Amino acid sequence: MISASVPNNTGNPIGVFDSGVGGLTVVHALMERLPCEKIIYFGDTARVPYGVKSTETIIGYARQIAGFLLARDVKMLIVACNTMSAVAYEEIRRLSAVPVLDVIEAGADMALVATKTKRVGVIGTPATINSEAYTRAIHSRDKEEWGVTDGSKEEVESYFQGICPQARQLIELPKTWKRWATADREPIARWSFGRATLLGDAAHPTTQYMAQGACMALEDAVTLGEALRVNGNDWVKALDLYQRSRITRTGRIVLSGREMGRLYHAKGVERQIRNSLWKGRTQERFYDAMEWLYGWNVTNCLTD
Numbered sequence: 314m315i316s317a318s319v320p321n322n323t324g325n326p327i328g329v330f331d332s333g334v335g336g337l338t339v340v341h342a343l344m345e346r347l348p349c350e351k352i353i354y355f356g357d358t359a360r361v362p363y364g365v366k367s368t369e370t371i372i373g374y375a376r377q378i379a380g381f382l383l384a385r386d387v388k389m390l391i392v393a394c395n396t397m398s399a400v401a402y403e404e405i406r407r408l409s410a411v412p413v414l415d416v417i418e419a420g421a422d423m424a425l426v427a428t429k430t431k432r433v434g435v436i437g438t439p440a441t442i443n444s445e446a447y448t449r450a451i452h453s454r455d456k457e458e459w460g461v462t463d464g465s466k467e468e469v470e471s472y473f474q475g476i477c478p479q480a481r482q483l484i485e486l487p488k489t490w491k492r493w494a495t496a497d498r499e500p501i502a503r504w505s506f507g508r509a510t511l512l513g514d515a516a517h518p519t520t521q522y523m524a525q526g527a528c529m530a531l532e533d534a535v536t537l538g539e540a541l542r543v544n545g546n547d548w549v550k551a552l553d554l555y556q557r558s559r560i561t562r563t564g565r566i567v568l569s570g571r572e573m574g575r576l577y578h579a580k581g582v583e584r585q586i587r588n589s590l591w592k593g594r595t596q597e598r599f600y601d602a603m604e605w606l607y608g609w610n611v612t613n614c615l616t617d
């Protein structure tokens with residue numbers, strides 16, 4: 314273990330660790346940029362190399378080192394080892410009450426800044442390559458694009474590592490994969506302008522987590538028909554009634570979808586809280602919580 318102290322620092326140290334001495338390049342960069350920070354560096358030179366060891370062994374080592382540094386009141390952990398970042402990052406985050414940074418996210422960012430062809434070669438240990446951590450990190454940064462483009466089975470597989478064999482069978486079935494653009498936009502307060510209005514995704518694009526895009530487009534159409542019927546085909550009045558009847562409900566879908574996405578992908582303590590809140594909840598309680606969504610029908614679709 315090497316300890317690098319810099320004067321004038323009153324805060325807790327930053328814990329940096331690696332399977333060997335390679336992570337000292339990270340420490341060097343930190344000392345240049347954050348000269349007042351105290352740093353504790355742990356290099357596991359006794360057990361290096363990690364890259365050819367099993368996942369379980371690497372996670373076990375990472376747990377020990379993270380525990381060692383956390384016991385020294387570090388205010389942040391930096392996993393300066395690619396192998397540990399690739400294999401044990403989630404476990405370290407789970408253990409740690411302080412923020413944890415890894416080197417893969419930063420590496421993926423830099424690779425995408427540098428590449429001109431969007432083809433990125435990764436040189437790594439067997440454990441790093443087999444984990445597909447770089448594949449996931451690089452694909453997750455693809456910029457938003459409209460429309461439908463070709464996807465790949467490799468990309469899908471990289472998101473579903475370690476799933477049970479029955480679920481894996483589903484991934485084997487499709488012959489082609491598509492990447493569909495989804496849009497997340499703030500709800501807007503006005504859809505109708507005289508005799509023109511918006512409906513469907515044009516009015517309220519939403520993420521996929523409530524699976525309600527098409528349902529809301531159909532509800533819009535039904536509501537628009539009802540609004541015209543009760544207004545005797547007075548278009549301006551009908552479109553005004555239509556938007557008043559729809560904006561709050563579809564806005565709730567947009568915001569709830571965003572929240573559901575956050576919950577589905579929760580990590581660390583947030584994931585534990587989610588699991589404990591949902592554990593033991595009865596089917597009836599789940600249904601009750603969804604009454605506002607599925608209780609909609611044509612007889613109650615207009616606000617007045």
Ligand SMILES: Cc1cc2nc3c(=O)[nH]c(=O)nc-3n(C[C@H](O)[C@H](O)[C@H](O)COP(=O)(O)OP(=O)(O)OC[C@H]3O[C@@H](n4cnc5c(N)ncnc54)[C@H](O)[C@@H]3O)c2cc1C
Nearest residue numbers: 493494512513514515516521523524525526527528529530
């Ligand atoms: C993979 C995937 C899965 C989904 N799963 C669900 C689900 O389970 N449940 C659910 O409720 N929703 C789901 N959705 C969302 C749902 O498909 C959309 O919310 C719904 O299709 C929106 O309907 P829309 O009529 O507003 O728009 P669209 O269906 O997108 O229709 C718009 C049409 O306008 C055309 N168009 C665009 N520009 C022009 C132009 N300039 N001139 C002429 N025509 C134009 C387009 O070609 C398109 O045909 C899913 C979406 C995707 C991509």
